[in-house]
Structure formats: structure tokens, C-alpha cells
Amino acid sequence: MNLQTPVSSKGDVPGTYIGWVRAVQANFYRVRLDPALVAADSHLDLPAPDEKSTPAEILCTRRAKLKKTRQQVMVGDWVEVSLSPGVGDLWPEQGVIEGILPRRTQLHRPAIANLTQTLVVMALAEPAPDPHLLNRLLVQAEASQLRVQVILNKADCVDPAVAVSWMNRVQSWGYAPLLVSVRTGLGIPALLERCRQQISVVTGPSGVGKSSLLNRILPDAQLATQAVSGRLRQGRHTTRHVELFPLPEGGWIADSPGFNALEGIPLVHPVQLIQCFPEVRDRLGHCQFRDCLHDQEPGCRVRYPEWERHSLYLELLQEVQELQQGEGGSIPARQEPRDGSEKKIPPRHRHLSRRYIRQTFHSQKLDSLGSEK
Ligand SMILES: Nc1nc2c(ncn2[C@@H]2O[C@H](COP(=O)(O)OP(=O)(O)OP(=O)(O)O)[C@@H](O)[C@H]2O)c(=O)[nH]1
Numbered sequence: 001m002n003l004q005t006p007v008s009s010k011g012d013v014p015g016t017y018i019g020w021v022r023a024v025q026a027n028f029y030r031v032r033l034d035p036a037l038v039a040a041d042s043h044l045d046l047p048a049p050d051e052k053s054t055p056a057e058i059l060c061t062r063r064a065k066l067k068k069t070r071q072q073v074m075v076g077d078w079v080e081v082s083l084s085p086g087v088g089d090l091w092p093e094q095g096v097i098e099g100i101l102p103r104r105t106q107l108h109r110p111a112i113a114n115l116t117q118t119l120v121v122m123a124l125a126e127p128a129p130d131p132h133l134l135n136r137l138l139v140q141a142e143a144s145q146l147r148v149q150v151i152l153n154k155a156d157c158v159d160p161a162v163a164v165s166w167m168n169r170v171q172s173w174g175y176a177p178l179l180v181s182v183r184t185g186l187g188i189p190a191l192l193e194r195c196r197q198q199i200s201v202v203t204g205p206s207g208v209g210k211s212s213l214l215n216r217i218l219p220d221a222q223l224a225t226q227a228v229s230g231r232l233r234q235g236r237h238t239t240r241h242v243e244l245f246p247l248p249e250g251g252w253i254a255d256s257p258g259f260n261a262l263e264g265i266p267l268v269h270p271v272q273l274i275q276c277f278p279e280v281r282d283r284l285g286h287c288q289f290r291d292c293l294h295d296q297e298p299g300c301r302v303r304y305p306e307w308e309r310h311s312l313y314l315e316l317l318q319e320v321q322e323l324q325q326g327e328g329g330s331i332p333a334r335q336e337p338r339d340g341s342e343k344k345i346p347p348r349h350r351h352l353s354r355r356y357i358r359q360t361f362h363s364q365k366l367d368s369l370g371s372e373k
Pocket residue numbers: 153154155156157180181182183184205206207208209210211212213229230231257258
């Protein structure tokens with residue numbers, strides 16, 4: 001989602017290299033220049049850098065033209081970097097970010113690009129689980145097109161039967177939850193395994209153990225930076241510090257628990273909200289009306305048999321519809337694959353659905369809707 005055209009295509013600027021922004025602090029960027037990536041031919045589908053290799057990491061500023069065109073460089077961005085020639089032996093110490101390569105995903109608070117998954121953490125006790133809040137976070141994560149891992153923490157605080165019943169409930173929502181106790185270490189190896197090859201961010205309500213989790217899984221050397229309380233961390237983030245750390249088993253994790261990245265109303269088109277509910281995904285595409293909103297429409301194949309989160313779906317549907325109207329209908333529908341079948345559109349949706357069909361993906365608009373503070 002949110003593809004952006006690189007400001008300088010490859011070859012535009014002589015002596016540019018491809019790098020990966022690992023940390024942002026104020027107006028400085030720590031960029032990894034993996035020698036394997038240098039002068040990479042195609043930058044559209046680069047893998048996450050291998051954290052086991054030891055590439056040069058340099059401090060960069062961004063070219064003024066990026067600022068002028070209001071292009072924010074985010075942690076996780078693949079960027080084109082130019083280096084001042086002749087400084088240093090192998091790599092000079094400073095570089096300038098010339099352009100931002102297309103993003104696969106982007107979150108705005110915290111600003112992180114190219115994340116692949118989010119760890120949605122909930123505590124089984126202290127604080128007691130809030131299924132409504134958890135579900136809103138889950139839908140937000142789905143709307144951001146991130147892979148979702150549900151972490152049920154503080155397993156040590158509850159009876160095993162309680163943990164099992166929560167596991168079953170979350171499974172019925174279409175997820176494979178992981179039972180964890182940061183205190184006892186239960187589930188930590190499995191969590192690290194799920195984070196391999198991923199660029200992850202931790203989110204969840206206050207007090208569920210997000211900071212504790214990060215402290216537990218990041219190697220000792222990083223604890224000095226990590227060991228700050230939630231409040232301090234938030235303070236740090238308001239000064240625009242976001243950082244990705246390498247995990248011991250591979251993969252990267254964002255140091256950003258001071259933010260609740262997934263608050264708010266999901267930025268999805270009303271007809272696509274249903275795709276944020278994995279438990280009914282296999283029912284999609286069979287309703288009588290192509291743009292069925294799975295509420296009271298005749299011939300809906302999603303509404304029944306009943307499912308637990310349908311009421312939440314309707315609540316969010318109303319919110320995204322209001323948001324859509326407030327934006328003058330500007331949240332575009334993503335292009336859906338054609339299924340070949342011509343479906344009738346019920347009269348009350350006719351007006352909307354013509355517009356839906358005409359709309360195409362405008363990343364620009366999405367960007368400005370969820371724009372930085
Ligand atoms: N018993 C138990 N306590 C835990 C566990 N994980 C975290 N805690 C405790 O829960 C409290 C809150 O943990 P934090 O890591 O600060 O929670 P957080 O989600 O980062 O909270 P915010 O910074 O407010 O968002 C701390 O007192 C932790 O020691 C666990 O697995 N078991």
C-alpha cells in the first residue's frame with residue numbers, strides 16, 4: 001500500500017547507493033549500506049537486509065528537495081544515498097538521502113515504512129483483557145496490511161484453563177495466538193521464531209508488557225537504549241526517535257511501544273472493511289450483491305452463521321462510512337481481482353457503487369489522510 005514514486009530514479013544521481021534507514025533521530029538518519037546492496041539494479045523488491053552481515057552504517061541528512069516536496073524519510077525506508085567522495089577509507093562518514101524508494105507498507109504513528117508484521121499484545125490479567133479494544137487494534141493492523149501476531153502475555157498470572165479459553169476465543173477470530181509470559185519466559189523462543197525474516201512493531205494497550213517484552217527479547221547490548229520507562233519512551237518519541245533493532249534469531253523489531261500505533265478508525269473503504277476479519281474471509285465473494293456490506297442486505301452469505309465479531313464489524317462499518325463521507329468519498333477502494341461474475345447492485349447502493357468502481361488507488365490521498373503530525 002501507499003506506493004511512492006522514487007524522487008530520483010536509478011542513475012539520476014551519479015554515485016548513489018541503496019541503503020536502509022534503521023533509525024531516525026531528529027533530522028538525522030542512520031542508514032545501513034550493505035555492500036551487497038550497492039548499486040543494486042532493481043530496487044522494487046529488495047529483501048530486508050541480513051542483520052548477520054556487518055554492513056557500514058552511516059549518518060545521513062536528507063536532500064532539501066525532499067523536505068520541499070514534503071517527503072518524510074521513515075525508519076524502514078529503502079533510500080538512495082549519495083556519499084561525499086574521498087572521505088574515509090571504505091565509506092565516508094556522512095551521506096545524503098537523495099530519494100525514497102517505493103514503500104510496501106507504512107504506519108504513521110510511529111512513522112515506520114516496510115513493516116511486515118505487528119505484534120498485538122494483550123495481557124490475560126493486570127490489566128484484564130479488553131476484547132473490544134483488542135479487536136479494534138486487530139482490525140487496524142489488518143487495515144494496515146500487516147501480518148498480525150496476537151500475543152497473550154502474563155500467562156503466569158492466570159489459571160491455565162483461563163489461558164486456554166482465551167486462546168480458543170482468539171482462534172475463533174482467525175488468528176493463531178501465542179501464549180507468552182515475559183516473566184517466566186514461556187513462549188519467548190516461539191515468538192522469536194515468528195519474528196524471523198520479519199520487520200515487526202509491538203502494539204497493544206497500556207500495561208500489557210510491551211516494554212518488558214522488548215527488554216526480554218533484545219540482546220543485552222541494546223538494553224541501555226531500551227531500558228526506559230513508558231513515559232520517558234513516549235517523550236523520546238515525540239522528539240522523533242524511532243529505531244529498528246536486530247533480533248537474535250533474525251528479523252527486526254521497532255522500538256516504539258510508547259505509541260499505540262493502531263488507535264483510531266481504520267483507513268479502509270467501507271466495502272473492504274470485511275477483509276479485515278479473517279474469520280469470515282472464506283465466505284466472501286458469494287453475496288447476492290457485489291458491494292454487499294453484510295448488514296441487512298438480502299442474499300448475504302457473510303452475515304450467517306453468526307460470528308462473534310459481527311457487531312464490532314457493524315460498529316466499525318458505521319465509523320468508516322462516516323469517515324468516508326467526511327472526506328467527500330475520497331478513501332479509495334483497492335482494486336479487487338475480477339471474479340468474472342456480473343452481480344446486481346441493490347438500488348440503495350447504486351450511487352455509491354458506481355463511484356467505488358471508478359475510484360482507483362491514490363496513495364497520495366491516503367498519505368495525506370494519515371499524515372504526520
Ligand atoms: N506477572 C507478569 N507481569 C508482567 C509480565 N510482563 C510484564 N509484566 C509487568 O507488567 C507491568 C507493565 O509492563 P510494561 O512492559 O511497562 O507494559 P507496557 O505495555 O510497555 O505499558 P505502557 O508503557 O504503559 O504501554 C510491569 O510491572 C511488568 O513488570 C508477565 O509476563 N507476567
